[in-house]
Amino acid sequence: MLSILLLCTVAVSATATATNHTHASPVENTICGRLPAVCNGTYAERTLEFVDDQALTGTLPPELGNLDLTSIHMWRTNVSGTIPMELSRISELTNLSISWSRISGTLPAGLGNLSRLAELDFYGNRLSGTIPDAISDFSELEELSLGSNDISGTIPAKLGNLSRLTSLYL
Numbered sequence: 582m583l584s585i586l587l588l589c590t591v592a593v594s595a596t597a598t599a600t601n602h603t604h605a606s607p608v609e610n611t612i613c614g615r616l617p618a619v620c621n622g623t624y625a626e627r628t629l630e631f632v633d634d635q636a637l638t639g640t641l642p643p644e645l646g647n648l649d650l651t652s653i654h655m656w657r658t659n660v661s662g663t664i665p666m667e668l669s670r671i672s673e674l675t676n677l678s679i680s681w682s683r684i685s686g687t688l689p690a691g692l693g694n695l696s697r698l699a700e701l702d703f704y705g706n707r708l709s710g711t712i713p714d715a716i717s718d719f720s721e722l723e724e725l726s727l728g729s730n731d732i733s734g735t736i737p738a739k740l741g742n743l744s745r746l747t748s749l750y751l
């Protein structure tokens with residue numbers, strides 16, 4: 582039933598299961614796998630993007646952590662499940678934005694080692710738990726959006742140490 586598709590290198594635009602991706606890319610993209618199967622290639626396109634694609638279901642596979650991405654952008658999808666800790670391996674990730682979807686569970690503390698992260702956006706999901714102190718490790722963070730979830734507890738004092746933060750939606 583998994584119907585998330587993974588865009589990699591060259592060629593393509595749409596598929597039978599996930600139609601009409603808005604994917605602003607000068608290169609064409611090829612769909613070379615179905616999540617959780619991950620293709621093993623060279624990624625000319627380093628953005629994984631699914632916008633307004635409610636046909637996109639299934640969960641985020643841990644194998645995403647093997648991709649050499651700079652940006653993950655999903656908005657208004659039917660993707661569910663938890664945030665795989667393996668995402669913390671994508672060391673050059675600057676934008677992690679999965680909003681208005683069905684992501685649940687907690688923010689893995691391990692994400693704190695994504696030192697280049699400028700945007701962390703899980704607005705409009707079903708996340709629970711608290712905001713980990715590790716959030717203060719994102720020294721480059723400009724935008725933090727965690728509103729419209731089930732997150733509770735206090736705002737970590739360390740948030741005040743994020744000197745680049747310009748947008749905060751809690």
Ligand SMILES: *[C@@H]1O[C@H](CO)[C@@H](O)[C@H](O)[C@H]1NC(C)=O
Nearest residue numbers: 595599600601602633634636
């Ligand atoms: C996808 O795009 C095509 C061409 O623009 C359009 O005809 C079709 O209705 C769109 N499908 C969906 C599901 O939006």
Ligand SMILES: *[C@@H]1O[C@H](CO)[C@@H](O)[C@H](O)[C@H]1NC(C)=O
Nearest residue numbers: 618619620621622623644647
């Ligand atoms: C990916 O490709 C490289 C080089 O072609 C190969 O050495 C490696 O075993 C492959 N990894 C997987 C998981 O298939």
Ligand SMILES: *[C@@H]1O[C@H](CO)[C@@H](O)[C@H](O)[C@H]1NC(C)=O
Nearest residue numbers: 634635636637638658659660
């Ligand atoms: C999204 O998921 C909901 C609940 O599982 C389902 O009712 C709905 O049909 C799904 N939307 C699409 C476009 O698949």
Ligand SMILES: *[C@@H]1O[C@H](CO)[C@@H](O)[C@H](O)[C@H]1NC(C)=O
Nearest residue numbers: 666669670671672691694695
């Ligand atoms: C981040 O942490 C994960 C899991 O602990 C590890 O596999 C990964 O190599 C770390 N990445 C960096 C850039 O330190």
Ligand SMILES: *[C@@H]1O[C@H](CO)[C@@H](O)[C@H](O)[C@H]1NC(C)=O
Nearest residue numbers: 652654675676699700723724
């Ligand atoms: C990444 O996030 C930053 C900070 O919010 C933003 O300025 C930038 O446009 C985003 N880049 C992409 C590719 O979304």
Ligand SMILES: *[C@@H]1O[C@H](CO)[C@@H](O)[C@H](O)[C@H]1NC(C)=O
Nearest residue numbers: 717737738739740741742743
């Ligand atoms: C904020 O950073 C300053 C300077 O690096 C440090 O002394 C202070 O302990 C930090 N505060 C928190 C709450 O981490």
